[in-house]
Amino acid sequence: MRVAVMTAPGEVRVEERPDPRIEQPTDAIIRLAATCVCGSDLWPYRGVERVDEPRPMGHEYVGFVEEVGSDVRNVRPGQFVVGSFFASDNTCEICRAGYHTHCVQAQSAAPGGAQAEYARITLADGTLVPTAETPSGDLIPGLLAASDVLGTGWFAAVAAQAGTGKTVAIVGDGAVGLLGVMAAKQLGAERIIAMSRHESRQKLALEFGATDVVNERGDEGVARIKELTGGLGAHSVIEAVGTQESMMQAIQSTRAGGHVGYVGVAHDVSLPGDELFFSGVHLHGGPAPVRRFLPHLIDLITNRTIDPGKVFDLTLPLDQAADGYRAMDRREAIKVLLQP
Amino acid sequence: MRVAVMTAPGEVRVEERPDPRIEQPTDAIIRLAATCVCGSDLWPYRGVERVDEPRPMGHEYVGFVEEVGSDVRNVRPGQFVVGSFFASDNTCEICRAGYHTHCVQAQSAAPGGAQAEYARITLADGTLVPTAETPSGDLIPGLLAASDVLGTGWFAAVAAQAGTGKTVAIVGDGAVGLLGVMAAKQLGAERIIAMSRHESRQKLALEFGATDVVNERGDEGVARIKELTGGLGAHSVIEAVGTQESMMQAIQSTRAGGHVGYVGVAHDVSLPGDELFFSGVHLHGGPAPVRRFLPHLIDLITNRTIDPGKVFDLTLPLDQAADGYRAMDRREAIKVLLQP
Structure with a gap:
């Protein structure tokens, strides 16, 4: 089969490798309907994480079950499944x-990579959630988003206790941040402030439910959030970047008693402990x-309440994975869907 | 009046100073029934915090209202009151x-100090809670504890979501940690693990409701907590020390999804962001x-459900404040009550 492999920072190529096989009785083999490039794939791509040996890439996936190990009970060949990037027993x-x-x-859900034609999924019973029926093609990007970026944005919104009547600010306008906006909206937030300085991302944030957009970042961004919230800060702040600046921006934008x-x-x-303390x-x-959220998210997507698939603004054949990485690295694309 | 003043690290003396007077229409003057030395008073005493000029000490207090400012509505002269160490408007x-x-x-509740005969309390309407009647003398230590250490231990237990069926571990065996044990018990925790290596404090922890005592600290302490919780860690951990070691011990003793x-x-x-993240x-x-907890805590104390006053294991006249600081610094006393 073909699979995207990172050989060094900035170097991704699609190679021919043996098809995955059942290795554990709890495994399943799936044939991918779609896969994608994750913001976290950019850490090794940019050299922030080491690449010591050629690494098969990808951990977001939806597709059809081809084969299951002898202990698998909850999914069967032919089913369309969505799974998380982490495998879990769910028990x-x-x-x-x-x-x-x-x-x-806990372990990697797709240890042989998922930017591929096929993937071996570990702890299949706990990890995979089958859809009620085979979804129509236009739902596939949304279901693929549920596998990681939507589920992650949703968790961030839940962790930030975004909910009815709350003012929620979102630090980070990548796919996770944008889907954090969508999650806050679904959870009933009253005011949703997207922090973004990129026009196309601002537009999507507004489409997903943002009520305000703040261009500033760092201390100026914090000052704007305070200004918009009567000097108090937001009730809930979603942090979807992972740098020192973004974490401090998130903490400082939150009112006392609020949630990051x-x-x-x-x-x-x-x-800094003292700043966090006070x-x-x-x-x-x-x-x-x-995995906690997948059944609910699959429902919302298949009954067309939400369309998180809109975060994919570039679709490429798997063979052009390198172009997909490049486009995301240069922020020319929010998120790239790969067709195996 | 007499008031304890810190002139330099390790130097506390009781001085004669003018009686406090109403300065703002929201002030009250109280005559102290009891006051005490706080663990946080030891930071400047030990030179960890600077002492740039002679500082009147103390922020824990109970006593009788002597006089109120023209805007004060909720308390009146003659009432017995308990207040928090921070003043707040409560509105x-x-x-x-x-x-x-x-x-x-928010501002200091007793800017002129409370280890004194009289104290000026700011934002009296929001800060002070009167008791239904003048409490009998044996309740005064408990009510004094509510003013800071019990309220703080209680908040820590609430923040850690100590509650029914939970396993709660407590890092720190000072007055706050010990009263965190009491709070966890009152909140319904099933198992309460006190981390302490001092016999007298272990004894009080057991009296307050601890079910287990762990002598080890640091990595060994974490390993013991894991051992006692099926390898998972406690659901809830109270951190009542404030050092790098104690914070990491608390975080590492908590299971994923649990609360510190x-x-x-x-x-x-x-x-470290990565360790916290994972x-x-x-x-x-x-x-x-x-202040949030005071009405409830006053009820629990006056109806004799709890007796947090037991943390005071040394009582001295105010004039011997220096001896009180010394005893707490040397850990010869858990907490020192001063009688004005």
């Missing part, structure tokens, strides 16, 4: 509490337990 | 959300909005 105490990414058996939901993967972030905010986040 | 949006320490008018309530005043603490815990804390 342990941590999963039952909704923290699937911290499952006692952070899902940007922390790189070289160090939080901020009085709630802080919660980390790798999103997307 | 702004932040107070109504329960975050009185971050009130838009931290109230130790952060000194030179810096939280921990998946909720983090909340800061200066405790004691």
Whole structure:
């Protein structure tokens, strides 16, 4: 099969590799209907994370079950499935509490990559959620978004306690931040302030439910949020970047007693204890337990309440994966869908 | 009047100063029935915080209202009152959300000190809570504890979501940590693990409701908590110290999806973003909005459900304040009550 492999920072190529096979009785093999490039794939692409050996890429996937291991009970060949980027058993105490990414058996869901024609999915019973029927083609981008970016934006909004009557600010205008806007809207937020300085992203934020757009960032961004909230700060702030500046911007934009939901993967972030202490905010986040939300998100997408697939503003054949990475790295595309 | 003044690290003396007077129409003057030395008073005493000029000390107080300013409506001379160490208006949006320490008018409640015969209390209407009747003498230590250490331990337990069926661990065996044990018990926690290596404090922790005592600290302490919780960590952890080690011990002792309530005043603490991210815990804390809890705590104390006054294991006349500081600094006393 063909699979996108990163050989060094900035270097992605599509290679021929052996088709994946069932290795554990809990595995499933799926044939991908669509896959995509993640913002987190850009960390190694940009050299922020090391690439020590050629790495098959991708962890977002939807597709058809081809084969299941002997212990798999909940999915069967022919079903269309959506899964999370983290595999989880969905039965342990941590999963039952909704923290699937911290499952006692947590592991990579697609260890051989998912920017590919086929993928081996681990802990298939816990990880995969079948749709009621085979979705029509136009729903596939949305369902693919549920697999990671929508689930992550949704978790951030829940962690930030975005809800009825709340003012929610969103730091980060990538796909996760934009879908955080969508999540805040669905959760009933009254006012949704997207922080973005890119016209196309601002437009999508407004389409997803943002009521205000703030161009400023850093201290000026914080000052604008304070100005818009009677000097108090937002009730809820979603952090979807993962840098020192974005974390501090999120914390400082939140009122005392408010909630920061952070899902940007922390790189070289160090939080000053005294500032955090006197901020009085709630802080919660980390790798999103997307599996918790999948059944609900699949419903919202298949009954056409939401269309998170709009974050894909570039679609390429899998063979052009390198072009997809380049477009996202240069911020020429918000998110790139790859067709195997 | 007499008031304890810190002139330099390690130097406390009781001086004669003019009696406080109403300065703002929202002030009240109280005659102290009891006051005490706080763990946070030890930061400047130990030179961790600077002492640039002689500083009247103390911010924990109960006593009788002597006089009120012209705008004060909720308390009147003769009433016995309990107040928080932070003054708040109890009417702004932040107070109504329960975050009185971050009130838009937040200020020191006793700017002239409270280790004294009299104190000027600011924003008296919002800050002071009168008791239904003059309490009997044996209740006064408990009511004094409500003014700060009990309110702080209670907030930490609430922030850590200690509650029915939960396993709660407490980092720190000072008065706040011990009263965090009491709060967890009252909130319905199933298992309460006190981390302490001092026999007298362990004994009080057990009396307050601890079910387990862990002697180890740091990595060994974390390993013991994991061992006691099926490898997962506690649901709720109270942090009541404020050092790098104690914060990391608290975060690492908490299971993914669990809650850390931290109230130790952060000194030179810096939280590594990646470790926090992958921990998946909720983090909340800061200066405790004691005022939120005062009416409930006063009820629990006056109806003799709880006796937080037991944390005072040394009582001295105000004139011997220096001895009180010394005993707490040397950990010869858990908490020192001063009689004006």
